[in-house]
Amino acid sequence: MAIVDMQKISITGLFKDKKAMLTFLMKQGVVDIQDIPIESEYEDVFSKGFDKSMESGIESDMSLLSKAISILEEYDKTKKPLFKVRREIDRKYYDEIAKNDNKLIRLSEDIIKSENSIKDFRSEINKLENDTLSLIPWADLNMHISMSHTDKVKILLGIIPEFIKPQTYTQAIDEQGFLCQIQQVSKDRNNAYVVVYIHESDADKPLHYLKSIGFSNLEYNFEGIPHYIIEDNKRDIEKLRIKIDKAKEELKEYASKINDLQAAYDYFAIKKGLLIVDDKILSGKYSFIIDGWIPKEKAQVTVKKLDELFLCDVTLREPYDDEQFPVLLKNGFLGEAVSGVTEMFSLPNCREADPNPITAVFFALFFGMMLSDAGYGLVMVIACSVVLVKFKLEFSTRRFIRLMLISGIATMVVGALYGSWFGNFIPTILSDTSMDIALWFDPIKDPNRLLMWSLILGIIHIFVGYGIKGYNDIKKKKYLDAVLDVLPWYFFFTTACFMVSSYIPSVPAGIYEVLTPIGSKLFPFAAASILLTQGRHKKGIIGKLFGGVASFYDLISFMGDVLSYSRLLAMGLATGVIATIINQMGSSGGFTIIGVISFALIFVVGHGFNFAINALGAYVHSSRLQYIEFFNKFFEGGGTAYSPLFEETKYIKIKE
């Protein structure tokens, strides 16, 4: 449970050391450099900012590289791991890459060029294929397709609808004595492809007649005899295909360089990080000033190293009481696992307690109660353990898998308590569905009892929330608030719960007969304590009283919050009932070979589906219970994340 303490570090150094020092700080990766505003009297002494043209130069290099990388990813046939991790490389190798950056940029230009040429070849092939397609009807034409006339004769290419038979028009032409001849070259389903020869002396009438039978003229932009053009196109396409294959081969060879390109990309990313940090640093003619936050535990070492390496002045100081510093969380296994869920809500601010470890416990517990099946939990535990042991994972993936691991353990425990192992699988295969293997009780048989426990857990969860609020007040040294914002509420809610205890199903008569009178007697005192304490920040007696009265409304929202925990029962029942139905369907085939096979199939598919939908539900509902019911009670949030100057990379991780 810890937000790491920070110290403010101010470094004043010689301008000639600036680049070296920033590189050093980046390698250390501990200082979160803050923007220093320039005061007007120093405007002519110091300046900020960096060379924008250099930035855009780096960015264009990066976009070249990333384009080349994405091209090569298609050709890279090495096996990809299931979870993406940054590759670890030696500093030596990295420096080698840095030296050869120009070469690698040129390489990626080549790669992009070959990819573009492949695209060009493809579109050329496309064009040739289209040409061929349009020429195929004319394949049997033994003259130049572009020939439009001889000395005396006009030549037209065109189509006539297929249903008009050649006899029809030859007869018509004969009868009317046109100087015209029609030769059919080929036909397809709709059209006949024809060549029309017309003597120039009398061209209009035959043309008119042809129009009337649906002739339409086609013109082509090709040179030569169709048959040969088609042949040529085929040959060209073949050549282009070979060229494409060659370019692909080339890219496949380049694919082995993908690691270098990725490293180069990260080299430029680091370079950019070094460049743009100048926006926050004051630079003068001879000196520069860096201001930033550093984790307390690393401060001394860093200062010592800085003193050894550079001629500079370094001062450290604790943050002022009202100063916000960036938030870095340091947690054990539990807290770290759930921190992703918390961060989606908000990062705690630097003055409050880190809620992660407690949240983790409740998150897992509620997840377990909603998924509530020991079999599913077992599957989760095994799968997550295998992933954690076998694979290298990035931080955010690892913490998610860990969260699923603890949630799986909780699911297993709760499932065993409810007696649910893949629903009622065990009683089903032993053909004794009345068997009860629950360690505690089976909620399907007694939902009211689980409802009671869900609500009780809800009350505990909310009370813990108020408790953290008190802890935060103590941390801020507001001791009066710590007492008055927490204890009256505990008192008030507890008496209210005692009063209504008889209405909650499954509460034994012996208990509520004792609790209800206590609650009724104490409730007025509790209400008075709320009335007197909760309006204390308002002005004037009346304001204070009204403030107190208004806080009674919180009782309503408290009741609403508690009832909201009934989802623990509802979601748990949903999982259990569906699992039972799946087992029932599966076992209906009886103990025959076919029955067993169909049971196996239904088991895998059905439970797979049930697990997926309910695990998703458990995850989002468990998160929701933290966000709305729990965090609402104490969480201020709004912290800025600690983001030190470090080697921020996408593909590689540099090892010393």
Next chain:
Amino acid sequence: MLKYVLENNLGDVLAILGAAVCFLLAASGSAKGVAMAGQVGSGVVAEDSSKFVPVMILEALPSTQGIYGFVVAFMIIGKLGGLNLSDGMSLMAAALPAGIVGLISAIFQGKVAAASIGIVAKRSNDMVKGIVLTLMVELFAIFGLLVSILMIGKV
């Protein structure tokens, strides 16, 4: 007529009717809700396929009402067999909260889910806020389910 009904344990028929109505209403509500969210979602995925997972999660949220209807129907079916008339009518009445609240809340939840997919389209990081907003509607379906279960428990 009344004598015939009373003598012939028509309670079973009424209970089955209740189970059917409960599932029909809740599941069709879920179908409508999921479909509404899905239509918006596929538009977002068409623009940016990396948003498939958050969109899928949001789209799945209105499907729970159908599951609740299923659970209630199943619990009623478990009670069948020689029910008398009053038990049958009670079961039919008990089916209604999960069914009707499920129908209406699933449709409204679908609307919120569709709108929340709009949040994801603009800022992937705010998916959780969309989920929380969508889950606000879910609470009433959960209450419907609970009321139904508690009532069935008393029959």
